[in-house]
Amino acid sequence: MRLDIFSLFPESFDWLQTQRPVQNALREGNELRLFNYRDSTPLSGRQVDDAPYGGGAGMVLRVDVIDAALQAAYGDGLRPRIVLLTPTGRLLDDELADELVAERHVALLCGRYEGFDERVHEHFADDEVSIGRYVLAGGELPAMVVADVLMRKLPGALGNASSAAEDSYSRVLEGMPEYPHYTRPPVHRGWKVPEVLLSGDHEKVREWRLERSRERAAAFAEAERSAHRDSPKSASRTE
Numbered sequence: 282m283r284l285d286i287f288s289l290f291p292e293s294f295d296w297l298q299t300q301r302p303v304q305n306a307l308r309e310g311n312e313l314r315l316f317n318y319r320d321s322t323p324l325s326g327r328q329v330d331d332a333p334y335g336g337g338a339g340m341v342l343r344v345d346v347i348d349a350a351l352q353a354a355y356g357d358g359l360r361p362r363i364v365l366l367t368p369t370g371r372l373l374d375d376e377l378a379d380e381l382v383a384e385r386h387v388a389l390l391c392g393r394y395e396g397f398d399e400r401v402h403e404h405f406a407d408d409e410v411s412i413g414r415y416v417l418a419g420g421e422l423p424a425m426v427v428a429d430v431l432m433r434k435l436p437g438a439l440g441n442a443s444s445a446a447e448d449s450y451s452r453v454l455e456g457m458p459e460y461p462h463y464t465r466p467p468v469h470r471g472w473k474v475p476e477v478l479l480s481g482d483h484e485k486v487r488e489w490r491l492e493r494s495r496e497r498a499a500a501f502a503e504a505e506r507s508a509h510r511d512s513p514k515s516a517s518r519t520e
C-alpha cells in the first residue's frame with residue numbers, strides 16, 4: 282500500500298520510520314510519503330492558516346492550502362482515500378484499521394491549531410478518524426498511531442506472519458482481547474507459569490488461550506458498563 286501523510290511537521294515522523302515493522306513493510310514494496318502543507322501553499326511567506334471568520338480564539342487551516350497540497354501531490358489524477366485526523370471522527374479500532382489497510386492508497390491529513398476549515402471536511406475528506414475522545418495539539422500523533430496500526434498489518438511487517446492476525450481485537454480472536462503470554466523462567470519468586478502452557482498439548486493450549494480471551498472480554502465489558510454507570514453524564518440522565 283501507499284500511505285501519504287500531510288502535516289506541518291513532517292520531521293516528527295522520523296522516529297516512526299526507524300521502527301522495524303515500518304522498515305519491513307517498506308522493504309516489501311509499500312510506501313510511506315510525507316508532505317508539508319507549507320511546501321505547496323499558494324500564500325506568501327509559507328502561510329497556511331488564518332483567523333476564523335466570526336472571531337474567536339485560534340487559527341484555522343485554510344481550504345485553499347489543503348486544496349493546493351492535494352493538487353501538488355495528485356494533480357487531476359486518481360485520488361487516494363483521504364482521511365482527516367480529528368478528535369470528533371470515527372473512533373479508530375481494529376475493524377477500521379482492516380478497512381483502511383485494504384486500500385491501495387490512503388492519505389492522512391494532520392490538523393493543527395483549531396483544525397481545518399469546514400470545507401475541507403465537506404469537500405475533501407472521505408473519512409474522519411479519531412484516536413480517542415480527547416484533544417491533542419495536532420494530528421501528528423494520531424497519524425502515527427494510524428500508520429503504525431496499518432503498517433504492522435501489512436504482509437511481512439512482523440517477523441512472524443501470523444502475529445498481527447492474532448492480535449487483540451482481531452477477527453481470529455472474535456474481536457476479543459488477546460490471551461496472556463508467558464516466557465522463561467517457569468517460576469519466579471514462586472509465581473508459576475500455568476501448567477498447561479508447559480504441557481506441549483497444542484489443543485489444550487488453544488482452548489486455554491481462548492478461554493482466557495473470553496474471560497478478559499467479559500471483564501472489560503463489565504469495566505466499561507460500570508464506568509458508564511459511574512460517569513457524570515449517565516448519572517444526570519437517570520436523575
Ligand code: ADE
Pocket residue numbers: 366367368369392410411412413414415416417418419420423
Ligand atoms: N487531533 C487532535 N486530537 C485528535 C484526536 N484525539 N484524534 C485524532 N486527531 C486529533
